[in-house]
Amino acid sequence: MKNFRDLQIWNRSHGLTLDIYRITQSFPSIETYGLLSQMRRSVSSIPTNIAEGCGRSTDKDFARFLDMAMGSASELEYQLILACDLRYISAEIFETTNAELTEIKRMLNAFIQKLRANR
16 A cells, blocks of 8 residues: 555645635635536545555556546646636636646656556
8 A cells, every 4th residue: 555645646736736726716606616616626536536546455446546537637627728718717827727737647647657557
């Protein structure tokens, strides 16, 4: 069993989660149960799935949870685009946040490939 807190990918995705929670605090109240909630669920699912995968006994299981984290990251990518298009976030915040998300997705992909190569 691996300690997820030791993984750089978990630390980066946890940091992104904190960022999204801060960013969405300024969303209009009509989005409380809409886009705001969806973004928070998507982003928190990334480190959650990494943590859960670390608790699994095989690399195959771990890779499956990383795949789920990747799906959540893709959901968040669209939600960031939507938030920017609706002008809930600035283009600058979008660019910065999306760049971090892109790096996290790259790291997830590399980790998945490594786990699958070990089989």
